[in-house]
Amino acid sequence: MADLRHCRGQHPTSNHHDRSTIGKALLVTQQNTAATSRTEPHLDVAALGEQLLGKWAEDRRVSRAIAGRAEFQRIEGQSMAEHRERVLGQLSLLVEEGAIQRAFPESMGGSNNHGGNIAAFEELVTADPSLQIKAGVQWGLFGSAVLHLGTQEHHEKWLPGILNMEIPGAFAMTEIGHGSDVASVATTATYIPETDEFEIHTPFRAAWKEFLGNAGQHGHAAVVFAQLITQGVNHGVHALYVPIRDGNGFLPGIGGEDDGLKGGLNGIDNGRLHFDHVRIPRTNLLNRYGDVDASGKYTSPIASPGRRFFTMLGTLVQGRVSLDGAAVAASKVALQIAVTYAHQRRQFNATSNIQEEVIMDYQRHQRRLISRIATTYAMSFAHESLLEKFDGVFSGASDTDEDRQDLETLAAALKPTSTWNALDILQECREACGGAGFITKNRFTSLRADLDVYVTFEGDNNVLLQLVAKRLLTDYAQEFRHLDAGVLARYVVRQAGNVAINRSGLRQFAQTWADTGSEKRSANFLKDAETQRNLLTDRVQTAVGEVADAMRGAAKLQQAEGARIFNENQHEIIEAARAHGELLLWESFTAALENIKDADTRQIMTWVRDLFGLQLIEKDLAWYQMHGRLSSQRARTLGPYINRLLARLRPHAQDLVDAFGYGPEHLRADIATGIEAERQDEAAEYLRRQRALPDAPMDEKVLVARRKAEEKAQRHAAKAAAKKGRKVGA
Incomplete structure (x- = not known):
């Protein structure tokens, strides 16, 4: 440890922030030790971080420097x-x-x-x-x-x-x-x-x-x-x-x-x-x-x-755009704090009587944090797409009525998705850090309190999703406006038979596995990008189609009656828009994969994308089964495959959050400074010395186990002596 401490004292606002260097060095040592014989891909943190900075990287760097003061x-x-x-x-x-x-x-x-x-x-x-x-x-x-x-x-x-x-x-x-x-x-x-x-x-x-x-x-x-x-x-x-x-x-x-x-x-x-x-x-x-x-x-x-x-x-849509981006930034900070802490905090002797487990090694902790890392990457890539659309409209490079409508719809879809996700991420990170997460100086409680109102200002999230749904319904109606009567007739027949519209043919494709598949084939099916795209797209298309069918003719009714029909379908309308927002995140993530040049990094980020897409499907699994999109057999393999993805991503968790690019001057949380690693090292060294002492206290459990072993040996000896005595007497 001594060779690392020359880094201390560099940050002017704290005596502890530089400890993050110690924590990261310890983590690298742990990962390198565990990976001496593995052939897993390596994440290019610097290149990935540069990609996350996006088109306006220099503007972000300048602002981050200010925020770090x-x-x-x-x-x-x-x-x-x-x-x-x-x-x-x-x-x-x-x-x-x-x-x-x-x-x-x-x-x-x-x-x-x-x-x-x-x-x-x-x-x-x-x-x-x-x-x-x-x-x-x-x-x-x-x-x-x-x-x-x-x-x-x-x-x-x-x-x-x-x-x-x-x-x-x-x-x-x-x-x-x-x-x-x-x-x-x-x-x-x-x-x-x-x-x-x-x-x-x-x-x-x-x-x-x-x-x-x-x-x-x-x-x-x-x-x-x-x-x-x-x-x-x-x-x-x-x-x-x-x-x-x-x-x-x-x-x-x-x-x-x-x-x-x-x-x-x-x-x-x-x-x-x-x-x-x-x-x-x-x-x-x-x-x-x-x-x-x-x-x-x-x-x-x-x-x-x-x-x-x-x-x-x-002209004022930039408020929603900026809230979307701020929610992404806050989520990154929270995850970088929580994951850094999770790599240093130890709890319970699960695999050793000598050293406790790093809590990041527990599957449940991986579910809590790595799954939300995946969500945050999706949010980040989607926000960059939104920002480019916004800049195109406001700079005049692409400022048509259609561009402005698209920008409004995109902002109205992403702002609710990111702000709700940010509250979930902040809360889960807080809980994942236990009582330490509840201490104000570790940032989670203040950040969550401040971001709470993001979900209701610059447009209440539910109202914004309703606007998105109306746009989806309008586009849906315009699409059918150009179809001939035969196509419409076939559509009505399918609806009458309680089979929702399915342009991708996914219904038949998904069901073919039910009787002939294996778990391995199912995993290959689930990790296929086209399968994920089809499932997520079909979720939106079917939901919009069902709402459109339920509301057919409502616009021609008297105002009160039309409003009643709309209100009866309001939940389904908003759910369709929510699914649309999630699809946008997945599409942005998938598009971003094409810009990753390093093969190892692209492989790891593909796993992250798969984790994001499959957890969306898992969340709505009941819908996919009720609508016949996934068989029960295939649905049962979804959770285990997600767990396998988590295990693959576990060695890369710290790199994934470090690529967010925030330094200790941005995190400003004691538990992310390396102080926890110091405590754990101090505890381990103390216990090592204690075990080496000749008069070290003995654990009661060890004493009981030793006595039981001695008593058992005595019983065996007594039985053996008695048996020998019987033979001599004979």
């Missing part, structure tokens, strides 16, 4: 007031670092680098999720709304102050009464031609703007979403720039409340706003997609009110 990191145990002031100050530090302009025009000091901006921004979650989200409110929501919904006049007037933090601002969209239903917000912006002003008004308490970052304390302005009314016509939701505070507090007609202490993210001053006939200049309307002239006439380059509404909201 003490002045940007959370101080556990601070009061809410202290935490808020620290995070506010950190935003100014980001400005000084030149870290926030990437997505803005060159005229504003930016580089029109939308993908790199999100890639860098999401890495801040490793420093403090409150910093990531507050920065997102200031520049990703408030600033981006002015940039994307406003025109050049607005950019010149407000963006410099927004960028340099002279104008901290809020994004006032959500209302207490209409959280995810933005189209129905009740706040109004009525044009008054006599004064050339808009009047912003909150007509009742349920219309108060709620959960707004920067509204509780720091915000001086807000982009307010309201129903735009002019000349007696409501033109739907539009955005307006509204000053809300000066140095003395709220401006006249504006009120609000601080949301106070929350379950997490307490470095952000969330609050409520309401408006009592507040007047603002007509030119404060962010009028890129809808304008009102001095006479009150409304014009828009988009004729359809519905399309105009979704176009305006679509």
Whole structure:
């Protein structure tokens, strides 16, 4: 151990972080000892880590360097007031670092680098999720709304102050009464031609703007979403720039409340706003997609009110994109901590009376952690695809209506998947580290508390999946629109026979094994990429087809009846969208395998992909059996094959999480510093010395066993003597 300790003291924020070097060195020694005679593939950690950094690798590196500095990191145990002031100050530090302009025009000091901006921004979650989200409110929501919904006049007037933090601002969209239903917000912006002003008004308490970052304390302005009314016509939701505070507090007609202490993210001053006939200049309307002239006439380059509404909201999709990426980053940090600890923590004498087992060697622990490593890799590769789609749209390289719709659908599918997975991963990592995982300084509890709200903001996950499902149903209907009557007739017959549509022919293919297969053939079947793709794709296609069949004609019914039918199928709709999101993850993972050049690394990552795909099938195994996609015999082999994959991946677990690329300055968890390896070594050395002592205490079990052995020997001797005596007497 002494030869490793020269590494200590390199990290300025802790006396313990450098112990990770010791822990990793010990792990390498353990793995090398176990692998002296094996021919298993070797993982190229550096190359895999580079691939995970993706297209905007340099932007990520720069942001990770910032997140690794003490002045940007959370101080556990601070009061809410202290935490808020620290995070506010950190935003100014980001400005000084030149870290926030990437997505803005060159005229504003930016580089029109939308993908790199999100890639860098999401890495801040490793420093403090409150910093990531507050920065997102200031520049990703408030600033981006002015940039994307406003025109050049607005950019010149407000963006410099927004960028340099002279104008901290809020994004006032959500209302207490209409959280995810933005189209129905009740706040109004009525044009008054006599004064050339808009009047912003909150007509009742349920219309108060709620959960707004920067509204509780720091915000001086807000982009307010309201129903735009002019000349007696409501033109739907539009955005307006509204000053809300000066140095003395709220401006006249504006009120609000601080949301106070929350379950997490307490470095952000969330609050409520309401408006009592507040007047603002007509030119404060962010009028890129809808304008009102001095006479009150409304014009828009988009004729359809519905399309105009979704176009305006679509410019703000980056919030969902960044949450997806931040959830992935937090999952990586948690797994890197938990797996490092699991390679050092020992428990129970399972195979030896001298040394306890490393808990990573237990199959259940492998199920808990390695399976979630696989999920995190899938999330990471899928996020990179989402980021490239986002950058294409916002840079203008591929900005058609179809591209924007695809981006919206992709973000709405992946954000729920990643944020729910992140909560699961954080909780499982916490439990896998026992009581140590519950100690605040080991990060899990704070990260989970902060990420909890990710599943409900920037769109509640269930609502987002409902949007995805509607897109799937629309695409499904359009596909059938181009088929001839004969095809439709055959489809209806198959449905009537209770056999769901199956374009892949998988039903017949899967069932052929039932009577003639073997376990080995079944394993080969399951690990085949095309089999996994067919099963996962069929899960989505069949679910969408069944819902479409159940809802056929609902659009032509009266509103109440159509809503009833939709509501009766809501669970199935959301489940179909969830399965679609999981399929997207699998497809992204599979595509990423093609970019791995090293054969050994590609083999290991193929096992990881197989583990991810098969655990999805295992999760929905009842569905596959009920729909005749897998026989009972084949289904029974799924679990054992997953266990075999876990055993194959066990030697590579640490390498897989090390490839995530986070250093001790990002993990900041005592249990991932090597301190546990030191404790275990100290314990092992103590026990070794104890056993060598001539007067070492004897274990009671050993003493009992020895006495029993002696008593048994005595009985045998007595029997032998008695037998000998009988022979002599004879």
